[in-house]
Amino acid sequence: MTAQVGAVRAELGRHRPRFGEPAFRGLVVLASLTVLAIIAGLVVVIATTSMAGIAHNGIGFLWGTTWDPVHSVFGALPFIYGTLLTSITALILSMLIGVGVALFLVELAPSWLAGPLGFMIEMLAAIPSVVYGLWGIFVLAPWLRDYVEVPLHDTLGWLPFFSGYPIGIGNLAAVVVLTIMVLPTVAAVSRDVVSAVPGSQREAALALGATRWETIRMGVLPYARSGILGAGILGLARGVGETMAVTMVIGNSPTISLSFLAQGYTMASVIANEFTEATTNLYRSSLIEIGLLLLVVTLVINAAARLLVWRVAYTASSRSLAA
């Protein structure tokens, strides 16, 4: 026995990898640096190419309402407004549906239904944006016009939200398409957050005599609250950056209107639509300035989401330490 132990010890000293360790380290460091370089390069290029626009437009770019490239008047407010109006409204709608779907999948649905349904919701995210846009133009917009916008206009037209002409294409169509596109993100992340709620929380509520809904309200939702908020912010980031489908259905008119029946424009849409026409340096630079603005908005939203998710993870780990 002792001879064998000695033999293994001798072998152990011999076969240490000498080359693999630094090679592996080099590879992963290189991979990480590549990502950093891409981000840095992107920011530098966007910042420098938008300099001409920033110098010409000044800070008034943020609240200027006129977009007139022919006379070199560039105001970005209609695009900022259109982006925030459509994506925030879509977010609210998709949160309502998405959290409901998540609770159904985790808390109520039998497993033979939860699996396929969850998969189908994730499939929604796999449909290309331009296909949503086509569907929006040829199916959704006419349907919305005939069955939603006309009745809304006839009954509630005196409200600023439903004034104007019901033509189908416009803010409402953009909101509906965006809601469907944001929904998979919100539903899938919320589902993961809700299923991460420990069973002991549900048992705690059940043992006190809670019904199914009371168990969700008392044991599940408070625990999942910040995670669900994080899901919403990830969805918002997706909605803000969405380009193709929105461009196809929003009407592309740089106007600021409270009405869901009116046509609008978003930051992403104006870039996609006008970059080919941007013949002057200033015009192009102003478009890139909008891109810079979009980047900043998306970065802020993503950072907020990270912070929330981190907070959830942190409180969860401190809880398990305490227990």
Place this chain on the structure above:
Amino acid sequence: MPLMTEPTTDARVDPAPSPVPAPAPRTHAVGPVPGARAIEVARRSDEPVQDAGVGVEIEHLDAYYGNRRVLRDITLTVHPNSVTAIIGPSGCGKSTLIRCLNRMHEVTPGARVAGEVRLDGDDIYAPGVDPVVVRQRIGMVFQRPNPFPTMSIYDNVVAGLKLAGIRDRSLLDEVAERSLRRAALWDEVRDKLSAPGGALSGGQQQRLCIARAIAVEPEVVLMDEPASALDPMSTLKIEELIAALRASYTIVIVTHNMQQAARVSDRTAFLTVGDDRSGFLVEEGPTAQIFTNPRRQLTEDYISGRFG
């Protein structure tokens, strides 16, 4: 109903004859009675209610997970206002057994039960019985403390009352203080009732869970290894608490720890696993007898550490 009046024979029960008059009879009824969810919390004093626990009779109970039978033909009587310990080796179905007593077993998908469990004479598995009402009458404390972490300490304690629709602030305040006092936690949390329940230590969290369970004044309190995740000092506090609560509640406690069973219980039931991998009851009796003079060889072997 005969169990209601059966006197407990254990000498460790508070010897002082209580001057407190018998509480008004409760109006709980098992079953979907309209308004049955309203809990009576009529008394306004710190005096523990005497003899307010009720008996539980388990008859020919089988429990299953899917097709696998985990409990076989359990027949066991839990005496009112006593502490009954359930001991046995790992996997013998101790936890499953007490989860059958408040219909928590069936919460697991595929889990089901056959047989009868009578609470104060009424079968809790009878058709039409609402498990929600059963769980209000039979409180439960789990192995790992599970306060609602984002809820304040105060809200944790009164959570069951709020579920039952009680909104009277002065009553809630009073019940919160009384329950925390009885759970021996009041002095530690009286200045931070609005702090989140998750901020307490493990032992405090478990006492908070006990306060939450007794706040709704259940007739039976089930404890599933309530001290197994706690340090010795916290364990001692929980055990003292169990001794104090016996006066007002019927307590069923599952424990791994035979010394704990011997320390806290009046009666002990010993379960073990059969060759068919399902748990069965070997014997039940006064704790002193089970630990000193068991009737069955299996019990003797387990008690003396020969297996398990």
